[in-house]
Amino acid sequence: MIMNSAAELARDGLEFTSGVERATADVYARVKDVIPEIEWQFFAPYIHAINQLKREKNAIILAHNYMTPEIYHGVADICGDSLALAREAAKADAEIIVQASVHFMAETAKLMNPDKTVLIPDMSAGCSLSESITGADVRLLKEHFPGVPVVTYVNTSAEVKAETDICCTSSNALQVVESLGTDKVLFLPDHYLAANVARQTSVKVLTWRGRCMVHEQFSAKDIREYREANPGVIVLAHPECPPDVLDEADYAGSTAGMIGYVHKAQPAKVVMITECSMSDNVAVELPNVKFIRPCNLCPHMKKITLPKILRSLREMKHEVKIDPQIAPRARLAIERMLALGTPSSGAQWQGGVGTGGKAEIVGAPRELVSA
């Protein structure tokens, strides 16, 4: 074990004992192909301690699909994409919800189940999309486009959701846009997701300049190079990627849609064009599928670690609170989305360019004021 890891274990009063090894043997049997034994000696004491503490404190851990395998397979009670985690948060009956993901998802959990204590292990786990827009920006847009309904991606703060008519996720964005029955929508803040929706609908889509710092890095050229280097590979892409990336893919869908696709089709070789921890997590469940792993990591998701989860539960930090002035309006936007039900598994993104048009980026607030 490397020295830093030993010091961190000692700091938390933990040790890799034979008892810990036995208690975590079933988890290690699952993840041994993606976690080296030397690293397991560090992870196992945390997994053992966290699972004990969850039982003592009546806590559950909701983990996003982008968590690393030791979290996803070792301590998470429920794993999923942001839509699934929002639904699970709403029906959780544990006293404490630890959100193993980023801040806007922890806010969503608190909005959906306000009587529970919601903890996030690292308060600085943000999101480039969420940080691209504020409530004041949305208020200016609404002034500039009176009567145009506002759809916001769940990757936004509670303050932004409170200014919104309805939320969406990458699983249901098209369904949400078409549910409104209008000829125009403001779709905020993800430019690429908006562009991918616009191609599939006749509704005019006005959008913002937000981008996911992970998915915007992929290009159509990358996909062609993966295919050249790995003949026969099946390419799955997330709709936060640029539209020309989706054009090169065999399938596009949310993280849950991609996982569902691989489980069903079980291709010999696959590349998931998204955050790379997800491939490790699915590879554990499908040892016969060869995963080509593009290594784009989300620096925000990677702030969540086992030591931080343990300290979060031990010290009851960092509790997520939402201003009561905005919480009811933000909750309503999420509830309207959930009331639409679950769309058919990711089918919305298939078929390349649809019958729709282009998403039009609207100006920054200062430009809007002077327009």
Ligand code: SF4
């Ligand atoms: S992967 Fe992209 S959208 Fe998801 S949390 Fe990270 S920056 Fe935000």
